[in-house]
Amino acid sequence: MAANIRKLAYFLTGLFIILIIYLFYLNFWQGPVLANHPYNKRAVALEAKIQRGTIYDCHGVVLAKTVAQGGLKKRIYPQGEDFAPLIGFVSLRYGHTGLESVYNQELLGISKVSKLKNFINRLARRPQTGNDLILTLDANLQHLARQLLNNQRGAIVALDPKTGAVLALASAPGYDPNTIDRLVNLGPGKKITEFDLLKKDPAAPFLNRATQGVYPPGSIFKIITLAGALTYIPEVTHGTYNMSLIHISEPTRPRLISYAVFCLKKK
Incomplete structure (x- = not known):
């Protein structure tokens, strides 16, 4: 009997012990992930109580506000559509995506760095507010990039060569984040939300082609090959080089066409 009890x-x-380990795992390892999950009902409840922070571009232009x-x-x-694939959206039905999801805790003011501010607000009986988010993006450049894409599939990224700051990051086709929850009438008795309609779109408007698309690097890779040449062939800086391409208008008679001459000598 004693052996069975033992x-x-x-x-x-x-x-x-297993329960304690699992609770420790949930709280300290998976805690931040679960707290920021778009389908977390506690986070949805917080949305109703907290004034979510505003998102601005580098010049103070409002990109998202509550x-x-x-x-x-x-x-x-x-x-509208200019920043949709990047910033994403916030929806009570579909959660949040893009930067709205990545910086959700900061925008709601529930991150670790906001604890002191929230404590002071509670003592002063002030409403809890989220933190604003300021991006390096330029709304004018972003709009221009979207216009250049002309709603064709593709992406445009513009960087500041001195700082590496992202000035524009456009993806097309896009969508209007303001109408995600809107019902679309497809006929008698057939209604579907804009979100579900966009999910079925073969053009994949939710895909951020600037960060998630897979494309060959093209001429950008020339920077890598040039860096390799400068590292392992020092004398490359002493010559002048003719950049050419092979033009094949007739398979049996390819022609070599020169289109640029450059040198790496310091002036």
């Missing part, structure tokens, strides 16, 4: 005690102790409509808070995107 075995049961060992078994229950083992289960208790407004009150009929007693409810609604996230609006004044720039």
Whole structure:
């Protein structure tokens, strides 16, 4: 009898230890992931209580903000499709995507760095507000990039060569994040949300082609080959080079066409 009780005690102790390890794993390892999960109902409840932070471009142009409509808070995107694949959206039905998801805790003001501010707000009985997010993106350049893409599949990225700051990061085709939850009438008795309609679009408007698309590097890779030449062939800086391409208008008679001459000598 005593042996059976001892075995049961060992078994229950083992289960208790496993439970403690699992709780530790959930709280300290998976905690931040679960707290920021778009389908976390506690996060959705926080959205109703907290004024979500505003997202700005580098010149202070509003890219995303929260407004009150009929007693409810609604996230609006004044720039429409220009930033949609990058910034994403916030929806009570579909959660959040893009930068809205990546910086969700900061925008809600529930990250670790906001604890002191929230504590002071509670003491002062002030409403809790999220933190604003300022991007290096330029709304004018972003709009121009979107225009150049002309809604064709592709991406344009513009960087500041001195700092590496991202000035434009456009992807097309896009979507309007303001209408994600809107119902679309497909016929008698057939209604579907804009989100579900976009998910079925073969052009994949939710895909951020600037960061998620897979493309050959093209001429950008010449920087790598040039760096290799400068490293392992020092005398490469002493010559002048003729950049040519092979033009094949007739398979049996290819022609070599010169289109640029360059040198690496310091002036």
